[in-house]
């Protein structure tokens with residue numbers, strides 16, 4: 294397909310123009326459009342960029358790029374996974390590119406991963422065009438369910454040790470995953486001492502949304518924290534992670550487990566380590582003043 298026809302692009306450049314980041318736009322130069330179709334739920338685009346490798350965009354918003362995806366996947370997966378003493382059963386909501394699944398399966402304690410992704414096309418497109426992310430979809434521990442995460446949770450009380458919501462932004466199919474009703478369902482779907490991690494948007498752009506999300510989470514979880522990391526291809530170059538625990542004694546800043554030395558080489562981590570884990574919870578003043586627990 295001609296790059297000129299790609300939604301949200303001009304010439305051979307892809308530009309994010311969205312109400313999620315009003316008045317600004319991140320652009321990448323397109324080398325080749327590899328896939329572009331509308332699924333049942335959203336516009337799905339994969340292109341080869343000049344400088345960020347392969348890129349997946351949904352409804353005109355970048356979800357992952359080959360160059361920096363590891364920062365987001367490692368942080369959203371390992372911040373909660375290393376904070377739980379024995380994460381046997383894990384639920385991933387969204388995450389259709391497969392990156393969070395890839396990271397979760399590195400933990401030996403994991404016996405079962407259930408993944409609930411609303412859009413089968415994102416999974417199949419990732420299998421075809423994004424093999425560096427989707428390599429784990431054949432894993433025997435995975436039970437993949439195609440459906441809405443909000444509806445799925447209603448029927449799975451007290452089942453999971455860790456639930457990771459790897460959602461797109463709160464416009465479109467993911468809107469229901471940002472409200473208090475969803476946080477209540479998450480709390481109810483956890484086993485005792487269970488943990489939750491949510492995609493937490495950007496403190497530079499979405500502080501009011503993050504404030505309201507963390508306040509709503511505090512109604513259902515005794516421990517709620519916000520961490521952040523750098524991801525250059527996300528709006529403002531930064532993204533956050535909301536961590537919630539049903540256990541009063543959880544200290545997210547101090548991971549309960551560490552990667553044992555012999556495993557380090559095979560894990561192939563490029564962003565996460567124990568120091569990065571602890572540092573991710575140190576927020577700049579304008580954010581910490583707004584997000585500290587009340």
Ligand code: SAM
Pocket residue numbers: 351355356357365386387388389390409410411412415440441442443459460461462465466467468469470492
């Ligand atoms: N890392 C990305 C980001 O923050 O930009 C998110 C990546 S992942 C591709 C997001 C996935 O959430 C998409 O595949 C989308 O189809 C899925 N999704 C959106 N709404 C959903 C819902 N209600 N239930 C389950 N999955 C949903």
